[in-house]
Amino acid sequence: MAKKNLNRRDFLNDTMRLTAAVAIGGLAGLTLRNAKAEKTVWQIDPFECTQCGRCATDCVLPISAVKCVHAYDLCGYCDLCGGYFKPGVIDLHTGAENHLCPTAAIERKFVEEPYFEYKIIDDLCIGCGKCVAGCTSFGNGSLHLQVRHDICVDCNDCAIAKVCPSQAFHRVPASRPYMIKGDFVANENPTWSNPA
Amino acid sequence: MKHIKYFLILLALIIVAVIALNYINSKPKKAKQNPFEYNVDEFKNVDPALVHYSEVRQIRVKLEGKAGIASYNGNIYLAANSQVSVIATDGRLISRFNVKPDTRAIAINNEFIAVAYGKNFEVYKHSGELEFIAQPVSENSEFTSIAFWNHEIVVADAGTRRLYVFEKNEMVSEIEGISGTTTSHGFIVPSARFDLAVNAENELWVVNPGIHSLQQYTRRGALSTSWKKASLSIEGFSGCCNPAQIAMLPDGNIVTSEKNIPRIKVYSPNGELISVVAPPDVFGNNVEASEVATIGETIVALDTEQEVIRIFEKKE
Numbered sequence: 001m002a003k004k005n006l007n008r009r010d011f012l013n014d015t016m017r018l019t020a021a022v023a024i025g026g027l028a029g030l031t032l033r034n035a036k037a038e039k040t041v042w043q044i045d046p047f048e049c050t051q052c053g054r055c056a057t058d059c060v061l062p063i064s065a066v067k068c069v070h071a072y073d074l075c076g077y078c079d080l081c082g083g084y085f086k087p088g089v090i091d092l093h094t095g096a097e098n099h100l101c102p103t104a105a106i107e108r109k110f111v112e113e114p115y116f117e118y119k120i121i122d123d124l125c126i127g128c129g130k131c132v133a134g135c136t137s138f139g140n141g142s143l144h145l146q147v148r149h150d151i152c153v154d155c156n157d158c159a160i161a162k163v164c165p166s167q168a169f170h171r172v173p174a175s176r177p178y179m180i181k182g183d184f185v186a187n188e189n190p191t192w193s194n195p196a
Numbered sequence: 197m198k199h200i201k202y203f204l205i206l207l208a209l210i211i212v213a214v215i216a217l218n219y220i221n222s223k224p225k226k227a228k229q230n231p232f233e234y235n236v237d238e239f240k241n242v243d244p245a246l247v248h249y250s251e252v253r254q255i256r257v258k259l260e261g262k263a264g265i266a267s268y269n270g271n272i273y274l275a276a277n278s279q280v281s282v283i284a285t286d287g288r289l290i291s292r293f294n295v296k297p298d299t300r301a302i303a304i305n306n307e308f309i310a311v312a313y314g315k316n317f318e319v320y321k322h323s324g325e326l327e328f329i330a331q332p333v334s335e336n337s338e339f340t341s342i343a344f345w346n347h348e349i350v351v352a353d354a355g356t357r358r359l360y361v362f363e364k365n366e367m368v369s370e371i372e373g374i375s376g377t378t379t380s381h382g383f384i385v386p387s388a389r390f391d392l393a394v395n396a397e398n399e400l401w402v403v404n405p406g407i408h409s410l411q412q413y414t415r416r417g418a419l420s421t422s423w424k425k426a427s428l429s430i431e432g433f434s435g436c437c438n439p440a441q442i443a444m445l446p447d448g449n450i451v452t453s454e455k456n457i458p459r460i461k462v463y464s465p466n467g468e469l470i471s472v473v474a475p476p477d478v479f480g481n482n483v484e485a486s487e488v489a490t491i492g493e494t495i496v497a498l499d500t501e502q503e504v505i506r507i508f509e510k511k512e
Contacts, residue, residue, distance in 0.1 A: 053230035074462040076386030076406060076436025086238070087428045102232060113381055114407050128232035137236040138428065138435040138456055140387060 040171040042158045043179050046144035051129035051136070055145055058160045059127070065152035066118045066127035066145050066160065068105070071181040074142035077115035080140025083131035084108055084118055101131050120125035122148070142181065149177045239457055240476040242430055248471035248511055249495065251478060255287040255505040257498075261298065264312065264342075265498040265505070267489040270306035272496055272505060275299035275311050280320070285491065285507060293324030301351075301487075305344040310350055319349070319365075328365045343394045346415075350400060354390040357383045359402065359413070362422040371417040373404060389440035389485070391456065396446055404443055408433040410442070410450060410467070423467030430459075431469050436461070442484035443495070451495055455485035456504075460497060473497075473508050 044055075044066065055066035056121035079092055084106050089098045094108050105124035109117045121145075127145055135143040149168075172179065255272075263276035271290060274285045278297045282290040301312040308327060309320045315337040319327040328350075339357035349362045359371040373383040383390065384406020392402045399420075400413050409424035425432035433439055439452035445462065449470060453460045460473040473495050479486070479502075486497035486506070495508040 051234070053232040054228075056232060057228070078386075078406070078436050080408070080428070080434060082428065082434055085428075092426075100234070114384060130232045130234045133234040133236065137234075137239075140436050 001107050009069055030145060031163040041149060041154055041176045041177050042147050042152070042161055042169050043172040043177060044145050044147060045168050045170055045179055046141075046146070046181050048166050049129070049132070049145055049166070051133040051145070052165050053128055053130075054163050054165075055160050056126045056128040058163050060159050061151070061153065064127040064160075067122055067125045067148045067149050067151075068127065068129070068131055068143050069146045069178075069180060070118060071142045071144065072117075073182050074140045075118065076140055076142075076179045077111060077117060078139060079116055081108070081116065081118055081135070083135030083143045085134075100134055102126075102128060106131060118143075144181050146178055146180070208395045236457070239428060239430075242459070242472050242475035246430065246469075246472045249473040249508040250511050251286070251474065251506055252509045253285070253507040255283060255507070257503055257505055259500055259503050262300050263487070263498060263500060264299055265336045265489050265494060265496065266302045266304050267491045270491055272489070273302055273304055273309065273492070274498070274505070275302035278310060280311060280324070283505070285494070285496075291324075293320070295320070295413055300339055301342045303342045303344050303349070308344075309341060310342050310344065310349055312339040314338055317342055317349070317351060317362075318446045326381040329364045330362055331367065333360055333367050333370075333492035338388050339390055341391045341393075343392055343400070345394050345400055346398055350392060350394070352390045352392045352402065354385045354388040357385045357390070359392065359417075360382075360387075361415075369417065371402075371413055373402070373411065373419070375414075386436040391439070391441050393442050393444045393446055393450075395444040397448065401442065401444070403439055405437040405440065408438060410452075410463075412465075421465075425463075425469075426465055430472065432462075438485075441487045443488040443490045445490050446492060451488050451490060453488045453497065456483055458485055460486065460488060460495065462495075474506070478506070 052065055056064050059065055084100060085092065085098055086100045096104060103124045103126055105121045106122055107119045111117050129145050132143050135141055158169060257274060259387050260277050263274065266273045274281045274283060276299060278295060279292055280295055281292045284290055295311050295318065298311055298313050299311055300314060303310045309322060311318050316332045317330045317339065321327055334356050336355040337353050339351050340354045341352040343350050351360050353360060360367050361369045381405050386406050389405050394400050402411050402413060407424055408426040409422055411422035412420045414420050419503060428434045433454060435456045438454045440455045441453035443451040445451060448465050450463045450465065451460065452463060457476050458479040459476050462470045462473060464470055479499065482501045484501050486499045489496045493510050497506045499506055
């Protein structure tokens with residue numbers, strides 16, 4: 001068979017066709033992979049959170065989608081709760097002057113001597129993490145911050161994750177969207193990982 | 197036309213400037229002042245006039261898992277890594293013998309060495325020969341402390357929130373911390389920190405950590421005296437489980453060791469703060485309480501996070 005001479009125009013045409021085929025194939029492959037991959041959402045690893053306050057100030061929502069949650073099974077139900085009371089309180093009562101929380105979003109309820117239960121009022125919590133700092137410093141660390149997915153608008157490029165100084169934000173599978181303390185141990189949960 | 201061109205260039209410059217400014221400001225290290233900051237550093241500052249001890253020596257130890265420390269005859273007894281090691285205060289290893297893994301606490305008298313594990317304890321002769329193994333009392337047991345009390349042995353069990361008194365290997369009585377008064381509600385133990393100690397007068401002191409109280413009990417389990425100090429300041433104890441560890445000084449004063457904001461202090465038997473042995477800055481970023489023991493007026497602390505035995509002596 002006679003060998004066909006390849007001129008410059010044919011060469012460019014072939015190259016362009018090949019490039020287009022590879023691009024379309026790659027795009028189709030990526031689309032298929034994304035379609036098959038499980039949806040992920042943002043979540044805070046409570047063991048990495050440093051309560052910097054940016055969850056309250058940097059969320060795109062007017063009131064942050066990050067809220068304090070309470071792992072009751074870790075709580076000591078203390079009378080003197082470091083997450084509830086301001087330092088230096090004279091009497092341990094629920095008066096506004098005693099609240100550490102800037103929005104009074106924690107409800108203290110007497111259970112039985114000497115136990116008190118602390119409940120977060122979601123509508124008031126702004127996710128500042130002040131109570132988390134108090135609970136972590138003085139108590140068992142049962143109060144911690146989480147992205148609430150019933151409120152979060154799931155920005156692809158989370159405004160808080162971008163500025164989080166401890167890089168505590170991770171993409172987690174949407175089927176297991178929370179990292180509640182007590183339910184998981186840091187670095188031992190194989191189902192989530194930090195995107196590269 | 198020329199004006200439009202200038203306007204578009206200006207607009208482009210403004211857009212670039214806004215994007216650049218936003219990029220720079222959103223860098224994590226360019227963090228704004230936290231308007232909600234809760235600075236707990238103020239609780240770490242201690243008036244130097246209160247600190248009557250200084251750290252005179254550190255003995256490096258290798259720890260795998262939990263450990264207990266006690267003293268006898270001027271030496272330190274360390275139960276760790278499936279061994280009991282007898283260490284002089286200058287760091288020399290005097291002797292060592294093997295025990296089971298998972299040692300939690302240790303106590304010594306002139307005849308025996310008692311080593312507590314999670315659910316039972318063993319008693320050895322000073323030569324390292326096993327004397328007896330105690331019967332377990334509950335599947336939920338989490339032994340956290342042990343002491344010789346007259347001719348008996350008392351253990352603190354954080355799992356069942358009780359003290360158990362053993363005569364040899366048999367449990368003969370238990371103390372629930374309920375003395376029939378309206379204010380007494382038993383031991384409140386939110387986590388596995390539940391310590392006890394017997395002083396030179398053979399009086400048993402127990403920490404009731406959930407209410408930041410130190411309580412003294414009779415052999416019949418009656419509360420004979422107690423005091424409590426709940427406060428975020430240096431004078432008291434805070435959090436859910438403090439003081440986490442105690443030891444007795446020869447004069448009856450009580451050495452306390454706290455977790456979270458770790459510090460070691462000395463209180464009188466009626467709860468008056470006498471001195472600070474080690475302020476939080478001694479322990480760096482530690483959060484765990486050091487287990488404490490005393491050799492005369494000297495205070496020995498086992499820092500399990502830094503893997504070091506710290507020795508504190510009273511300042512001149």
